[in-house]
Amino acid sequence: MKVSLEGKKVILVPYMKEHVEKYHEWMQDPALLEATASEPLTLDEEYDMQLSWTQDPFKQTFIVLDKELVVGEFVHGDPHVEAMVGDVNIYMNDLDDAEMAEIEIMIAETKSRGKGLGKESVLMMMAFAVENFGIHLFRAKIGESNRASISLFQKLGFEKTSHSEIFQEVTLELPITESKCEELHQLTGNLP
Numbered sequence: 001m002k003v004s005l006e007g008k009k010v011i012l013v014p015y016m017k018e019h020v021e022k023y024h025e026w027m028q029d030p031a032l033l034e035a036t037a038s039e040p041l042t043l044d045e046e047y048d049m050q051l052s053w054t055q056d057p058f059k060q061t062f063i064v065l066d067k068e069l070v071v072g073e074f075v076h077g078d079p080h081v082e083a084m085v086g087d088v089n090i091y092m093n094d095l096d097d098a099e100m101a102e103i104e105i106m107i108a109e110t111k112s113r114g115k116g117l118g119k120e121s122v123l124m125m126m127a128f129a130v131e132n133f134g135i136h137l138f139r140a141k142i143g144e145s146n147r148a149s150i151s152l153f154q155k156l157g158f159e160k161t162s163h164s165e166i167f168q169e170v171t172l173e174l175p176i177t178e179s180k181c182e183e184l185h186q187l188t189g190n191l192p
């Protein structure tokens with residue numbers, strides 16, 4: 001599905017091959033690798049990963065563009081690498097529950113943090129997932145020391161459901177009730 005979603009502060013665009021080089025640069029940072037529980041990849045592996053993510057029917061990945069950094073007009077289908085600051089994705093990986101999606105957010109560019117981009121990206125991704133895939137439960141797995149991310153998800157109504165000593169991570173969940181669904185619809189309805 002090749003769509004772009006425009007919010008007030010961000011535009012979510014599909015992860016394209018033009019984004020891979022910068023994405024790979026970000027993922028050289030040990031702090032980001034740890035925060036996202038990722039393994040370092042070579043550039044070739046990152047290109048393979050981009051391809052596999054775009055072909056995986058259970059995964060949806062968007063690159064987050066900071067609208068303030070878009071040069072000129074936003075053009076649909078253009079990667080706008082100059083404005084890419086992070087990514088948001090969902091993974092429908094529960095074989096017993098097709099309506100559950102694990103959600104992840106990363107605002108890699110430090111200058112773009114603390115401006116509400118992470119929060120807006122997660123909300124837009126959730127609205128997209130509810131509307132297009134009938135998702136009724138979101139789950140986020142976060143390192144127990146990642147206060148910023150835990151706080152972001154809690155602000156959106158996620159609640160802790162478990163804690164893993166082994167992985168040193170917490171699981172937070174948000175069931176999409178009728179009122180939450182309405183909230184998300186209103187949000188997308190009010191977007192530009």
Ligand SMILES: CC(C)(COP(=O)(O)OP(=O)(O)OC[C@H]1O[C@@H](n2cnc3c(N)ncnc32)[C@H](O)[C@@H]1OP(=O)(O)O)[C@@H](O)C(=O)NCCC(=O)NCCS
Binds near residue numbers: 146
């Ligand atoms: C965590 C992260 C996604 C936050 O994104 P962001 O765009 O900076 O966050 P926002 O500006 O949208 O903030 C939303 C909420 O998150 C929380 N938050 C964000 N940064 C925070 C910080 N440094 N300390 C504490 N809480 C923080 C706050 O509750 C904030 O709400 P508020 O603005 O009402 O106070 C971003 O810092 C990041 O990508 N970090 C590295 C990667 C990572 O940890 N990813 C998550 C892996 S699961």
